[in-house]
Amino acid sequence: MLKEELLSKGYKAYENDEIYVFWNPDLCVHAAECIRGNSEVFDVSRRPWVDVSKAPASEIAAIIDKCPSGALKYELK
Numbered sequence: 433m434l435k436e437e438l439l440s441k442g443y444k445a446y447e448n449d450e451i452y453v454f455w456n457p458d459l460c461v462h463a464a465e466c467i468r469g470n471s472e473v474f475d476v477s478r479r480p481w482v483d484v485s486k487a488p489a490s491e492i493a494a495i496i497d498k499c500p501s502g503a504l505k506y507e508l509k
């Protein structure tokens with residue numbers, strides 16, 4: 433399963449009923465595409481900084497598709 437694979441590679445996981453979001457701080461290049469996409473889902477001043485309850489899973493997935501580094505990944509449930 434993608435989740436186990438990514439967790440073993442250092443990704444952190446955030447989830448709700450519709451989507452898993454994974455983030456790897458070692459890969460993040462801080463291009464901020466994610467924050468430009470939706471600053472309520474992705475808010476670096478908050479812990480945890482990813483809140484998947486703030487937008488529909490389809491919107492979150494579309495934003496993650498723009499992450500240039502592969503630091504953000506997702507799996508729809």
Ligand code: SF4
Nearest residue numbers: 460461463464466499
């Ligand atoms: S878009 Fe990807 S690389 Fe850029 S800040 Fe967000 S997670 Fe990091």
